[in-house]
Amino acid sequence: MFSKAQLKKALMTLILLIMAISMIMGTLVGCEKFTRAPEKDPAKQGQDEDTIKVELKEVSCLKDTPKLLQAFLDDEGDAKSLETGIGCIQDSLKAFAKHTRGEKSDSYSGKEIQNFFNKYLLKENNISDNFQHEIMKLKTIVVGGTTDTITRVELEQFHQFLGELKSVGEKLHGKLKLLFFRKKQSEVSYQDVADVQKAVQEVASQILDRSKITTSRYQWVDLISFFTELNAFVGDSKGLREALKWVPLAESVKVLFIGENAKLLTEQEWRASVKWTIDTYAVILKFFYTIRGSEFKSADEWPVLTIWLDEVLKGIEASPVMKEKKLLDAKAIDRLAEEIYDLKLFKTVLSLELIKSSYRKVLVHIFDRLPGGAGDPQNISGLNERHLRIFKREYNIWKIGQMFLNDVYRTHKDVTIPVLVEATKKFDFKSKIKEMTQEPLEQREYEQAWIDYAMSFAWEKPLLFDSENKLVLAYTKNLVKNSFSGMSLHNFIRTITRLLVFGYGEKNSGALFRNNVSEKGLMQLEEDFREFGQRIGFLDPRTENPAARTFKEANWFTADGNGDGWMTPRETMQELAALISGGQSVAGQIMADLENSKCETGDKDPFDKPIMKEACFVQALRANFFKYFGNMQWMVADFAKINKDDNQFTAFYQSIMAVARLKPEFHKPGQIEYAEIRTVTTILHYVETLVIVYDKNGNQKLDETELSAAVPRFASFIEQSLKERGQSSDNIEDIFLYLLYNGQEPTGYSDMIPFIAKRKVWGLGEVDKLNILKVLGAFKK
C-alpha cells in the first residue's frame, strides 16, 4: 500500500498535471482574444496580401501623353504640351530602363518594348506590330543600330535626342494647324506659310544634325508609314488625318520628283532632299492657302501667283529626278494627275483620262512641234528638259508682261493705250530678262517677245478690254480705259497665241510672232484637241469643221484680218479675244440673266447648259442690249433705233439668227441654246469690228469706198467660190458689193449689169449693220 507521503506526492503530481494541462488548454482556448480572427483594418479592406502594388510615378503621366501630343499636333494645347508630353516620355524611358529587362540584359527587342507599352502603359492606344516596326525604323535614324533591338546605350541616346526634339519642336507650336491644312484660307497669308516653311526647315535641319539618318536605310516610304501608324496610335488626330489625306499626293510628288526607289546615301543628299521636300510641301501649302480660289483681279494679287509659279518651276528644276535623269516620267506625271484629280483640288469638267491625254498632246504637238500623226502622245517618255525650258520661257515671257501690267496698274488709275505705250518705253525689261536667263539666245527671244507685246499696244486697233473682260470696240482707242483683268487676259491670250503658233505655225521666219498658222494647221490643232475643246465647251460637237470656220473668221472679221490664207498671230489674238469676249463674257452674262429670269426650258445642251426659251431670250436681248454690249457703244446706239421698231428688230433678229441658228435637226422651235447665243454675240462683235475698221468717216455706215477697202480680205473667198461654180472671177469687187447691198449673191449677169450701171451712174449709197448681217447669212450658206 502507499505511504502517506507517497499519497501526498501522487496527489500533488495530479494537481500539478491538472494545473499544467488546464494552463496549456487555457492558453489555447481560454481567451477569446486569441481564438477569434483579427478584425480587418478598414484601410486594408479589399487588398490582396499576396500582391504588391507597384506604382511608378514617373510613368503615370503616359496615359495623358497621346492626348498631349494630339493637342500639340492639333495646335490646341498650350506651348507646354509638347514639352510635357516628351518630358513624360523621357521620364518613362528612364523608368523603363531602370525597372525593366528583356531577354537580354543589355538590350531590348522591338517586341519586348511593344509588349511593355501595350500591356502596362497604354490601355487605350495600343502600339500595333506595324507601329512598333516603324518606331524601330525611326530609332535607327535617331540613334543608329538595327531595327530589331535597342540597346541600353541607344536608349540613353534616344532620351537625349528627345530632349533636343523637345526644344526644336516647340518652334512648330502654333504652326501645325497651318501645316496640316486646317486653317481657313482667309487666316493665312503668303508670309505666314513662308514663316512656317522656315521653321520646319530649321527643325528638320536640327533633327538632321542630331540624327544618324545618313547611316540608316530610312526611306520616304518609311516616314509615310510612320505617320500613318502614328495617326492610328494617337486615335485619329484631326491634324494628322488632314495631313495624311495628302499623303498619296505627296507620295506621287515624291515618285515624280525624287524617284520611286531613291537611295539617299550622303548627308548632303539627305539635306538636299529634305529641303526640297519641305519646299515642295510649302508650295502645296501656298497653293492651298493663297492661290486656290483667288480671282487675281488686282495688280497686288498677281505677284503672289508669279512667286508661287516661280517656286513651282524652281522645285521642278531642282528636283532630284530632273537633275539626274533630265526627265519627269510620264507615268509618274499620270499618277500625280490622278491624285490631284482624286483630291478634287480643281473644279474641272474634264475627265482624268482626258487630262492625261491632253498634257501628253501639249508636250508632243505643241512643245515638240509634232502635230497630228507626226507625234505619238501615248508613247512619250515624259516631260524632258527641253519641254521644261520651253515652258519656262513662255512662262517668263508671260510673267514679264504680267509684271509690266502689275507696275502700270499700281501706278495708274486710268490705263489707256497711250499710258500703256508710254509705260512700255519706260519698262526695264532687259534687267528683268537678265534675272530670268543668262542665255544670250534666250535673252534675244525674250526681248523679241517683249517687243511684240509692247507693239500690240501700238496696233491701229489694239485689243481693249473693259472691266467685264469684254473686248471694247471703239473708234478712238486712246480714250478707252482698260481694266487690269482685261489686260491680264490680253497677256494670257498672247501666251496662248505664242504656244499655238509655236506648235502649229508655219512660215518660220525666226521670231515666233512672225510665224503664221495655216488653215490646215488649225484644222490639225482642232483634230488634236477636239475632245478637250468640246469638253471645255469651246467646240460644239454638232458644228462641222469648226477650225476652218474659225480660220475664216480670223481672216475676215478681226481688225487685222487680211484674208490671205494664213492666220497671223495678230489675227489669232484678235480672234481669240472676240471669241472670249463674245462667246464667254457676253454670252455668259446673258445666260446668267436668263437663268435668273427662269427662262430655262428644262432641257440641257451638249455642254450641260440649260436650253432657254427663245421668247425669253428675245425679251432679254431687247431689254438689256445696252448692258450686254456695253463694249460696243455704237452698236448699242444702232440697236436702240432698231429696237424701237418691231419690224426692224424682227429683220435684225432674223438676220442674225440666220447665221447663229443650229441646223434644223438640232433646233427645237421656241428654244435657244448657249451655242446659238454665243454665236449671236460673237457675230455682233465681228460686225462691229468690220464697221469700225472700215468706217473711215465714222457715220456708223459703210459707203462704197469704205466697202471697197474691205474687198481684199474677202477676195480669195469670193474668187474660190466663183471658181467652184465655174464662173469668172474678174469682177470680185462688184460681186462683193452686190452681196453687201443686196444681201444675197448675184445669180448672173442679169443681176450684175444693172448693179454695175447703178454703181457707175448714181452710186450705191451706204450699207448699215443689218446689211452686213445679211451678208454673213449669205456667207454661211
Add this chain to the structure above:
Amino acid sequence: MKNAQNPLILLLLLILLGNLLDLPMASAGTKGRVSVTEAGFVSPDYQQTQRKDFQFIGAGLDTLTQADKEEEIENSLQGQIRGMVAPGATVLSYLNVSQLFWKQNALSVGRKKINWSLLDEDFQLGLYQPLFKWNPLQTESQGLTGVFLMLGSEPENKETIPWGLTLFGSPMFIPDQGPGYEIKDGQFEASNPYFQNVPKQAQVFGETVPLKYNVQKPQTDSVIFNNSFAGRAHIGNERRGFYGQVSYANKPANQLALGFDTYLNINPNANLAEVEILPAIYFHQVTSADVKWMGKNFGVGISGLHETPSAPKYKEEWTYVVYKESNLVSPFIQLRGYGIDAKLAYISIAGGESEAIGKFANQSDQFLPQRYPFQNAGVASVTYRYRLKKDSGIGIGTRYLQGEKSEFALWSSHLYYQWEERWAMNLQGQMLAVEDSVAGRKTGYWPFVNNDSVSMGVQYVF
C-alpha cells in the same frame, strides 16, 4: 532551392569529429535526448501551409544542464545541440547548435552563450547574441562564436564582492538562424509555417504579373568573416543581493539586412516581375547596463540598452532599410522560491525607426523588416519545477508578452513531465493575437497571426 538540414547526420558528424580530435568531452551531467513530437496548428484561419499537422523526430545533446554558473562548467568540450527532422516536411528540419565550445579555465573557444543584457534576453531581441528563430514566436538565444576570456573573483571567496570581466573577440560571425524555406520555380513554397509568406504577384500599372524570386547568395567572406568584439563587466551576485553589469559590443547585427531589386521582365514570353534578394550584413554598436537587487524571494531591477546601427552596403539599384539609433529601457520585478521563478518586465523602445533606401523606397514599407519585433511591451513569465522523486519530476511554465497598445499578445506555455529516469513527455502551446492595424502589422508577429499551435512529444533521455 532547398535549405533544409539533416540534423542527425550533422550531430553524428560532430561527435565523430570530437572523437577524432580526441578532445575530452564533458561526461558528468551530459544528457542526450531522442524525441518524437506531434505538432498541430489549431486556428481555423491558419493558412500558412496546406498541412496543419507535423511530426518531428529529434535528437539532442546537452552537457550544460547541470551548470548554472560559469564556474560549474568543466574544462572540456561543451555543447548544447538539438536537431529535429520532420518527415514529409524537410524544410522544417533543423539543427540548433546553440552552444559548442571548448573551455580551458578562463578561456573558451567556440559558440557560447553569455547573458550580456537582461532585457535582450528577457525580450529575445537578439541584439548581442543571435537567435534561433526556427519558430519566430518562441525564439531562443544562441551563443556568439569566437574566443571568450572570462576573468573574475574566486567563487569560493565569499568575503569579497564577486566581479567578472568577459572579453570576446572573433574574426567570424554567424547570424540569426531563421526558418528554412524552399523556392520552386521562383516562388517561395508555403511549406514552413514559420517562414513569412511573401507576395506572389505584383500589380504593375494595373496589370497583375507573377513574381519570381531569386535569393542571391552573398559571398561567404562578406558575411562570415567579419570581426566581432564584445566585453562585459559585472559586479555582485546575480542570484542574491545587488548585481550590476555593463556590456558593449561592436559587431555585425545578428539580423541580416535584406536588400532587393526587382524589375519587370517584358519579354512577351515571360511577363513577370523578377525579384532579386540579397542578404547583407551591417554593423552595430550595442551598449547596455543592468542593475538589479535580488532578495530571498523578490527582486527588482532595471536594464537599459543603446544600439547604434550602421547602414548595409548595397549598390544604387537595390532597395534596403537602414535603422536609426535606439534606446531601450526595461524595469522588472522578479519572484523566486519554492520551485517558482516568475518575472514581470516592461520594455520601452525609443528610436530604431526604419528608413527605406533605393528605387522602391516608397513602396516597400510593408515588406521590409522592422528593427524590433515590437515597440513598447510587457512580459510576464512563470516557471515551476517540482521533483517528484529522484528520476521524475514535473515542470510547467507560461509566458505572456503583450504590446503596450494591445496591438499584439503572445501567450505560450509548456509542461514537462518526466515519469521515470529515461522517459519524459512534453506539451506545449502558443497563442497569438495581432490587431489588423498599422501598429499590429508593424510587429514581427503579424505574418504568423494564425499560428496558434499545440505540440506534444515523448522523449527518451540518456
